[in-house]
Amino acid sequence: MKKYIALFLLLCGTAQATPFADGDAKVGKKLFDQYQCNRCHMAKMGGDGSAIFTRPDRMVSSPEKMIPRIKVCSGAVGANLSAQEEQHLAAYLNQQYYKFK
Numbered sequence: 001m002k003k004y005i006a007l008f009l010l011l012c013g014t015a016q017a018t019p020f021a022d023g024d025a026k027v028g029k030k031l032f033d034q035y036q037c038n039r040c041h042m043a044k045m046g047g048d049g050s051a052i053f054t055r056p057d058r059m060v061s062s063p064e065k066m067i068p069r070i071k072v073c074s075g076a077v078g079a080n081l082s083a084q085e086e087q088h089l090a091a092y093l094n095q096q097y098y099k100f101k
Contacts, residue, residue, distance in 0.1 A: 019063035019100045020091040022084070028092025035079040037089075053097035063100040066090045 032038070041049025052058070060069050067086050070093075074081045081089065094100050 020066070020087055020094055023087035023089070023091030025088070025092040025095040027085075028088035028090070029096075031079075031081070031085055031089050032092055035074070035077045037073065037077060040073070040076055050097070053093065060093075060098060063090075063094070063098075066093065066098070066100075 038049035041052040043049075045051040045055070053060075060066050067090055070081070070086050070089055074086075074089075
């Protein structure tokens, strides 16, 4: 019985999907650059703008908050992203800055 419980727990632990697994971070990086996503961030934070992702009071504090924030920000830069492009961008941002699991 203990073997079955251990196996069940192991499977449960591996069943968790990586956030934005449907996205491709390389494509997300291209979108990030194409739409110059950091231009607003640079104006707000200075430097290259990346501090906006790691500041203590950042708006994205969980994977669930990423796509809604991408929708707001993409509108600010005039990007009309598809749902798939949002996944790509989220995968890039998660890989580069957020590290959500």
